[in-house]
Amino acid sequence: MTALAIEKVKSGELPVDKFMADNAFPLVEGTRVTFVFRGAADAVRLKTWVYGLPNSQPLLKLEKGDLWHLTLEIPRMSRVEYKFEVVRGGHGAWILDPLNPFHATDPFGANSVVHGEGYHVPEWTQHDPDARPGTLEPWVIKSAAFNDTRRFNVYLPARFRKSRRYPLIFVHDGPDYVRFANLKTVLDNLIHRLEIPDVIVALSGSPNRIGEYADDERHARFVTEEVVPDLEKRLPLLGTPRGRCLMGASFGGVAALSTAVRYPGFYGRLLLQSGSFAFNDIGQQKERGALWDPVVKFMNRFRENPTMVSEKAFISCGMHEPLIYENRSLVPMLQATEMDFRYVESRDGHNWENWRDRLREGLAWLFPGPLRMVYE
Amino acid sequence: MKGVLLGPQQLKQSLGAAVKVLGREGPIALVTCGWQEREDQDEELPALFGRPTVNLKLYERGEQVLAADPEYAKAHRSRQETLRQIQEFYRLRLERVFDAAIDIDRKAQGSDMAADELRLSFEQIRRIDQEHLDRVVALREAWELQLKPFERPAIAKHRDEIKKLLEGAGTLAVAGGHVAVLLNRFRMFGVVELLDDQHLIAWSGGAMITGGRVVLFHESPPEGVGISEVLEQGLGLHSGILPLPNPRLRLKLDSTFRVGWMSRRHAPLKCIAFDHGEFVCFSRSKWYGAEGTCQLNLDGTVTTGWAS
Numbered sequence: 278m279t280a281l282a283i284e285k286v287k288s289g290e291l292p293v294d295k296f297m298a299d300n301a302f303p304l305v306e307g308t309r310v311t312f313v314f315r316g317a318a319d320a321v322r323l324k325t326w327v328y329g330l331p332n333s334q335p336l337l338k339l340e341k342g343d344l345w346h347l348t349l350e351i352p353r354m355s356r357v358e359y360k361f362e363v364v365r366g367g368h369g370a371w372i373l374d375p376l377n378p379f380h381a382t383d384p385f386g387a388n389s390v391v392h393g394e395g396y397h398v399p400e401w402t403q404h405d406p407d408a409r410p411g412t413l414e415p416w417v418i419k420s421a422a423f424n425d426t427r428r429f430n431v432y433l434p435a436r437f438r439k440s441r442r443y444p445l446i447f448v449h450d451g452p453d454y455v456r457f458a459n460l461k462t463v464l465d466n467l468i469h470r471l472e473i474p475d476v477i478v479a480l481s482g483s484p485n486r487i488g489e490y491a492d493d494e495r496h497a498r499f500v501t502e503e504v505v506p507d508l509e510k511r512l513p514l515l516g517t518p519r520g521r522c523l524m525g526a527s528f529g530g531v532a533a534l535s536t537a538v539r540y541p542g543f544y545g546r547l548l549l550q551s552g553s554f555a556f557n558d559i560g561q562q563k564e565r566g567a568l569w570d571p572v573v574k575f576m577n578r579f580r581e582n583p584t585m586v587s588e589k590a591f592i593s594c595g596m597h598e599p600l601i602y603e604n605r606s607l608v609p610m611l612q613a614t615e616m617d618f619r620y621v622e623s624r625d626g627h628n629w630e631n632w633r634d635r636l637r638e639g640l641a642w643l644f645p646g647p648l649r650m651v652y653e
Numbered sequence: 654m655k656g657v658l659l660g661p662q663q664l665k666q667s668l669g670a671a672v673k674v675l676g677r678e679g680p681i682a683l684v685t686c687g688w689q690e691r692e693d694q695d696e697e698l699p700a701l702f703g704r705p706t707v708n709l710k711l712y713e714r715g716e717q718v719l720a721a722d723p724e725y726a727k728a729h730r731s732r733q734e735t736l737r738q739i740q741e742f743y744r745l746r747l748e749r750v751f752d753a754a755i756d757i758d759r760k761a762q763g764s765d766m767a768a769d770e771l772r773l774s775f776e777q778i779r780r781i782d783q784e785h786l787d788r789v790v791a792l793r794e795a796w797e798l799q800l801k802p803f804e805r806p807a808i809a810k811h812r813d814e815i816k817k818l819l820e821g822a823g824t825l826a827v828a829g830g831h832v833a834v835l836l837n838r839f840r841m842f843g844v845v846e847l848l849d850d851q852h853l854i855a856w857s858g859g860a861m862i863t864g865g866r867v868v869l870f871h872e873s874p875p876e877g878v879g880i881s882e883v884l885e886q887g888l889g890l891h892s893g894i895l896p897l898p899n900p901r902l903r904l905k906l907d908s909t910f911r912v913g914w915m916s917r918r919h920a921p922l923k924c925i926a927f928d929h930g931e932f933v934c935f936s937r938s939k940w941y942g943a944e945g946t947c948q949l950n951l952d953g954t955v956t957t958g959w960a961s
Binding site: 472652 | 687870876898
């Protein structure tokens with residue numbers, strides 16, 4: 278095993294300034310990644326949300342100078358989001374890594390990102406000038422279920438024709454999927470590459486997702502008895518179970534599954550990413566808080582009597598997230614239902630770029646495009 | 654028939670070379686219905702051929718037929734749905750048998766039984782392919798017998814127009830695109846029966862549908878491992894080879910296992926891969942003048958510069 282660059286710095290073999298000038302940080306050397314912070318501080322800590330690692334790990338300061346460092350084993354193909362906590366005068370501030378230009382954003386802000394050896398941002402997630410862009414049409418619907426008016430965008434593919442019939446994907450947290458997981462770009466690209474067919478996508482959000490997405494009967498009714506009929510009436514949709522898909526991540530995954538359970542057979546396709554499928558086999562769940570109670574009740578019920586609520590389901594989860602246990606636990610249960618499902622794990626966490634990176638495989642498996650039919 | 658089959662034309666054009674090889678004067682009758690709604694975006698083609706073209710507009714005509722003849726349109730949709738389901742069930746059957754064949758091949762390797770086991774797996778897959786093909790063809794023939802498409806006024810009108818357009822053309826050129834749409838429109842209007850002694854230039858999907866068997870293939874699709882599948886009988890304008898366009902995107906030519914499977918599965922057809930701009934000429938069943946192209950051999954190797 279070759280010596281790490283930081284070891285050469287520590288031994289004095291490599292001057293700090295040359296080390297800093299010659300490398301990009303964090304420094305990835307095989308599966309060993311060195312995080313570096315340079316500056317005056319009383320302490321510097323690495324903050325991550327990786328299941329199996331401590332949430333906070335101290336960086337060590339070189340004996341001389343202001344260089345702080347920490348080396349971790351990061352398996353190949355991993356993607357890890359992190360921040361530094363820099364402590365000065367008894368006050369800790371969480372900051373992005375000043376040496377790392379790669380950031381990932383989410384509704385709570387931004388994190389720095391380190392790409393483990395072998396990981397590359399998939400090119401199909403980035404803008405392709407050759408891919409004709411679809412359009413986002415505003416949609417307004419009065420909801421009896423919620424007794425209010427809901428607004429969301431509907432994605433129409435670039436070559437939209439009223440004479441065609443399209444599958445419908447209803448996306449929970451739709452605006453976040455567009456903003457943080459490049460969903461619109463991904464749809465444009467996958468359609469352009471013929472990897473999925475032209476699809477219509479409802480990008481719905483919720484003003485109270487933690488409440489409404491946690492097995493709320495009103496949400497299932499809103500989607501199934503209000504939104505889908507309205508879309509099927511006004512847009513050229515297939516209107517069959519195999520032409521209807523529910524999609525969501527985290528609590529959105531719970532909302533998708535619980536809606537399908539309440540209307541078995543209505544949705545033929547499910548795309549569930551890092552679903553918050555919390556359950557307990559014995560005792561009461563307490564550690565996650567009361568907001569999770571409806572989810573646990575729903576999952577316990579579903580686990581007692583798992584049924585084939587949908588023809589096909591694609592399920593993905595990151596190995597670095599605490600929900601990996603709950604998602605893995607779905608596998609034997611769904612196997613018993615004869616549902617056609619695919620379960621995929623990645624070396625990533627509970628974040629939007631993880632969900633972005635799995636979209637191609639999930640969407641193309643649920644809705645195979647005309648790639649096999651078209652030979653230009 | 655005499656003709657030239659070509660690979661994709663986006664990155665390297667060879668249509669002009671094909672015209673020169675055939676040496677036939679006069680305008681070219683063009684089929685671009687595989688491009689569907691973009692059928693009429695053929696402005697670049699006359700310059701590439703070096704000949705004037707007349708587009709038969711089979712896609713647009715097909716849409717007109719479906720709008721004008723609701724009974725036919727309903728029966729057409731119903732048949733397409735049945736075909737889609739049959740194809741899906743065939744694919745399921747194929748995937749299971751293919752997976753089993755791979756497992757058996759792995760376990761039997763090195764034993765005296767290996768060759769026998771491999772042969773049995775091949776026979777099983779070839780039988781599934783053939784049964785599927787027979788089923789699809791029988792369904793189509795029964796449907797045509799029932800619907801009598803050529804006797805329906807909406808179709809007969811277009812057939813007359815297509816016939817007149819073909820009479821003035823010495824060459825039929827078939828572009829690639831959606832192979833099911835291509836096949837469907839050719840058969841809807843019985844275009845092959847309207848041909849006289851035209852030469853054929855067909856590229857990519859066009860080359861695929863004009864042979865004896867249409868095979869869909871992509872060995873690394875985004876949703877996982879891809880197994881090639883038989884779609885339908887082709888139009889039978891050329892024989893002896895199975896054109897496989899764009900191998901760099903769709904085939905794993907460095908996999909002896911995959912190449913061997915593909916070629917043995919469709920034998921006695923020769924599996925010929927056409928990359929961008931590559932082409933080969935034929936006269937009846939004789940193949941010659943291959944520019945590029947390669948043959949997938951039964952032993953899993955790949956030979957460039959093949960000819961029969």
